[in-house]
Amino acid sequence: MTLPILFFAAGLGTRMGALTRDRPKPLINVAGKALIDHALDIADDADVGRKVVNLHYHGDMIRQHLADRNFAFSDEGGMLLETGGGLRKALPLLQGNPVLTINTDAVWQGPNPIQQILSAWHPDMEALLLVVEKQNVVGHLGNGDFELGTDGRLHRAPGSIYTGLQIMRTDVLDEITETAFSMNLAWDKIAARSGLFGVRYDGTWCDVGQPESIPLAEEMLHV
Template structure:
């Protein structure tokens, strides 16, 4: 299906990234010469999504100015300066700007490199595969061997039909790779202003309506200053490896 709008979750405090984030919001921390949030915006631009909302909280004026100066789509701001609403509450606050139809949600502080042999971008495939008749949420997932910067055993398991369940120590774990397609009706029964998206994940699992979209490429999360160099080295290795094996580099 056609996805016309997207939310970028950009209101986090970035405390683990100190001292860099003492003067800079985490979405503006640069990796390989580019702010983290720029990777999400470029991914949306590649599939033609131009209606974008980003929430802001920590060092909001700095991030808001950067977003206003972004040369691509015009980005609406959902201001959480007064109260940080967590991942789910932040989306609900922005729903009037996002519209009534399924939309994308991206994390501002994780990103991925596309597989040059895939034929289409990960977000485009998610939009094509999302079926609101049987799905409430489609989540991009990555295997552990596709990830740099992730710590922990994994988040979910995926069955042959694509349905996700929480990883409980058995089966092959996958990581939530920071991108979703979701139907806004999943928030209808929630009245609290502040809550985590994990609540929606669990509800969708219970009803069999949380599906995974295995990503093609390499996923990166950068949680600390020391992890920046690790991410840049992994990016260089992936891009150079892809170029040598295919004759061209993946989109960045």
């Protein structure tokens, strides 16, 4: 199965402090290459289709960084739409349903996460989120996002941590009236009708959300 993929790259990166004063967070260097390139490498090694990147803060720098690659760009320069609104704006460019989405502020060590989530996808699912257990997480400060049930469904509770990678049927976005909104709003609607599923990542994952996480990520990658 080949699905289109949206790379979320529009955020302000405020938790990175001075590091994002003159560049977007996806272009911060980790282990010798830009954060967004870690996500792109994963996609290049997996079976994905059309690739779209959403842009807002210093979007021109990301365009230039990817100028020699085959990408479509969803420009949110006029208004930052958050993850849910950003996905809805990008749908005409993605040209598919369901779609993959991936955050560009994390690094992975282990099996290809996109290949793993594609292998776990089933047509009866409305959304499938790749989660990771706390013992396999580096650099993340939260208490967890979901509890993964024995039936594979996700429920809101401290426990497994969302990695920023999902497959989602986009029909739910038509049910939301807000222009800018978090993906959480869509997930809650999907979970209410028992369509939200999860699969555990088999490797380790680092959330590169603050400067202190960069050396942790590089250590995890054995750099």
